Amino acid sequence: MSTRVRFAPSPTGFLHVGGLRTALYNWLFARQQGGSFILRIEDTDQSRRKEGALENLLEALEWAGLDVDEGPQAGGKLGPYVQSERLEIYHRHVQQLLDDGHAYRCFCTPERLEQLRDRQRKMGVASRYDRHCRNLPPGDAEARAADETSIIRLAVPESGRIVFEDIVRRKVAFDLETVDDQVLLKGDGFPTYHLANVVDDHLMQVSHVIRGEEWLPSMPKHLLLYQAFGWEPPRFAHLPLLLNKDRSKLSKRQGTVAVEEYRTQGILPGALINFIALMGWHDQSDQDIFGVEELVQAFSLERVQKSGAIFDTEKLHWINGQHIRRLSLPEFREAIQPYFDTQWDVTEAMAAAVHTKVSLLSDVPDLLAFFFEDPVVYDDDAREALTGAEAAGILSMLLAKLDESTDPSRAGPSTDLSGEWFMSTVKAIGEDFGLKGRELWHPIRAAIAGRVVGPDMITIVETFGLEKCRERIRAALAAA
């Protein structure tokens, strides 16, 4: 039997980074096994419908590089892949359950159920459905259903024990006494997750269900359904959760969870994938930086971690920096292009000058802004450097040297050597003043770039030319 896995998100508007991790593990497993990666949309909750959600989802998956073999867009023989288009299938199957006595109609109103829960909570007992409708004669129930709204519930055996082998957690067991008569079909005719996912996974011939740990408690219900249908269940792997800093389930309120936002922050898709793969999985090596192909090779469900992992943004940024540095210069230049909102002409030299300085692509524009701002804008550190004790002296001497060198009557340095000439000139000045390092360079950087940190001076000087450097030094001197 071939490996078939699925990612089955509900379209709530954006792809959650935890969802991306689940999708990634499914995808890695499929690619490694030479199997199929299926995308199925679980939109059985009509109240949660969101416009454009599917498009966002597909775009995020594509950006991340997780290509879909079968799905709403990709097509496939076992579709449709959107649950709201499969209602007839669920009705047929739930009817079979009804006929076989594995399910029953329930006429209890939501109000009654709520009161029941309230009472149970006050008494401090487990809150469960009291099986009020479970023993209605099936004939009577069908008759009532003609003009009364009803739902359909799973008839869970009163006793027994369900044991199964989870790939990640090994043996997991539940007593049936604690399992509720789960709703399978809702009053609006839509199935619940429990019914739909079992029916679809079977019909779509899913071999491995790889999903979040939050589904572990539903396992007895799902296994009971497979039993009731007489189907062989797939293998299951429940993934540990992604956590906030306080160890609660990763949520919007405490940080960035939308994949799209990481993209706009300047995280490379390969870096996000690398980072997220390592949250809950690790091979035996000490390797930290993985390309996607390496992950496909190395991944294994057996080595998935059992406990949740806190999402550590610092480490994500470091990994992103590593991936950025592995980009070739042309690739890097292309990657940063979308982060400039103006029509700046970022040269290869400019890109090269910041290639090792950033951990987020979105940091680049700030570092290069002074190339395009005119007049230059001094930041606080620059202003401080310009008022330092020796600043005026250094700058005056440099200005004098520049005046000499650019006087057309004298032999000045040729343009392509201007950077080197500038460096040696400044160093000579430094010797005169007995200064080096930041003492010497900060005032000069501040005058020319408006900042004390940034690209190397050779790039700056050769990009601007000596004449422009002279203007800016003169302006800085005048302002001080």
Add this chain to the structure above:
RNA sequence: GGCGCAUUCGUCUAGGGGUUAGGACGCCGGCCUCUCACGCCGGUAACAGGGGUUCGAAUCCCCUAUGCGCUACCA
């Protein structure tokens, strides 16, 4: 409350009867150096607690604690 799952440096993790408990991020120090970075070198820091089993337990077993998840006509 009930049920389930989990627990190695602050974080991500390797290891799994005898190890100086390894790596990475972060942090601190140093080197390199035109600034900032990068890179390199070094340092800081962990087996939740208690009982067993054993010559020996972080590792196996039990209990406790703590955390998290689920407990909907949400997924």
